[in-house]
Amino acid sequence: MSSFKTTLAILGALALSACDGDGFGGNGSNSNNGISTSALDPASVEYFNQTIGDTVLFEVDQSTLTTSAIALLDRQAAWLLNNPGRSIVVEGHADEQGTREYNLALGARRAAAVQQYLVTRGLTDDRLSTITYGKERPLAVCSDEACWSKNRRSVTVVQGGLGS
């Protein structure tokens, strides 16, 4: 039973890394995918993605940070303060229930909300940049709220060293 679970988790990880291979960075929701974290180096990107969590979710047409989003971003900030060599790109995404260009602007707003919050937690501007994908890179592909709620997100993508 437990080996079956592990297989699923590995397949999930493969699928995610395949997505990463297209050059668009993290697509989010690397957290809570069932991989045991005991073996992960707490300073690794994998630890950040899987144990801290890289994805913040948003309400429809909103960029306000929810209580759970703030809790997650506090953990992200703590990790980033402990790993000062890392810079991040915050991706902002929207669900498909909006027009393309508005959603680009909305994604930018979400990414900026995360960026601004992390700055208030002590991170310096030069470690943070933002990008919007609007509705161009959904994580979940169904056309109902179950997927849309996953797609209204920001993803904190940890880069290599500063300036990399």
Added chain:
Amino acid sequence: MKHIFSLIYCIAALFTATLTNAQALRVEITEGVIEPMPIALPAFTAQGNGAQALADQINAVVVNDLIGSGLFREIPRSAHISAISNFNAAVQFADWKAINAEALVTGNVVLEGETLTVQFRLFDVVAQTALGQGLQFQGGTDGWRRMAHKLADAVYSRLTGETGYFDSRIAFIAEDGPKNARVKRLAVADYDGANTRFLTDGGAIVLAPRFSPNAAEIVYTSYETGVPRVFLLNVDTLEQRLLDETPGMTFAPRFSPDGSKVVLSLTEGANTDIYIMDVNTGAKTRLTSGSAIETAPSFSPDGSQLVFESDRGGKQQIYVMPTTGGEAKRISFGQGSYGTPVWSPRGDLIAFTKINQGRFHIGVMKSDGSDERLLSASFLDEGPTWSPNGRVIMFFRETAGADGAPSLMTVDITGRNLRKVNIPVFGSDPAWSALLQ
């Protein structure tokens, strides 16, 4: 990719009779339901080796253009009593009247080496007269489709009193691959989807192209540098450059009617505002301010005003402001939210995307916001663009679900004649050019 097209096109007085018909044959275009005009388009005659095949292809394109407009109904060949065997012989009007044709188009195609000559005449069958003089188009054989479109435009124009829209192009985004990893390529095609060619390779996400007024250049948004930035591309040479060298995310570019300026959105932090930029000097002026999302600008045809969308009032709505800056006036007040406004080339209407109760619509309203009419409804209809004559709107329709994909659609501004554009790929973000020169 270098398709330098040189259509020599001359008007020859093939037909000398002067005709002043007090009650000229005319499709009456009203807002209501119209009865398509029955029209006969018998096979075109041909001279020269291989000319008949070309004549048949040209005839088919003309038929497709005219019938596709929704304003005409073709009387099928099988119902024809007579054929046209001699382009210059007198027309047997009784044979066409007997099958209830109201208009008759005859054509002749001459092929001499690589030079193609296309001649046509248009007849009012009821009045038994020619409608205007015969016309002749001449060019290389590779221009046969454009000659067919020009012929159809001439027929359309004489029968409706409006300019045509068939000799025009579209730019759009070709889409491939799964929904969560779409490959998007910038593409151009004839307005009817023929001659689709791809201008970018899919290595970077590209979005929302717009033609320059002469259709020689395209502005569009690309992730080529990593973030969305506006690029300017020459359609023939494929040379491209960043429109704005200053860093930041830019998108939603549109040309001014004279082609000298581009309006676009620039995002700084959480805030997206509209700027107007000189294409040659790069000089940039900010037109909106404040923390709202301001995007999707579109010039009025005289260049004096901009229509755009803003959520400054709480959600996406449509506003109009002077191109020189200043106060913006909200014009959309219906249920739901409104985006992607595009000013009609006639200046009278503004087309938009409306989102209401989970449905997407394409609609039109007068430029003061009155007389809103919705032309379509689906899970996702978005991004209207106007035909050169302001008669037809193209947009894209995306189907729902994991396998959902976009198609290009057209609809008449009356809401009739919804059609799918025949492109060989999935397509989104269409932009319709002006009539080609």
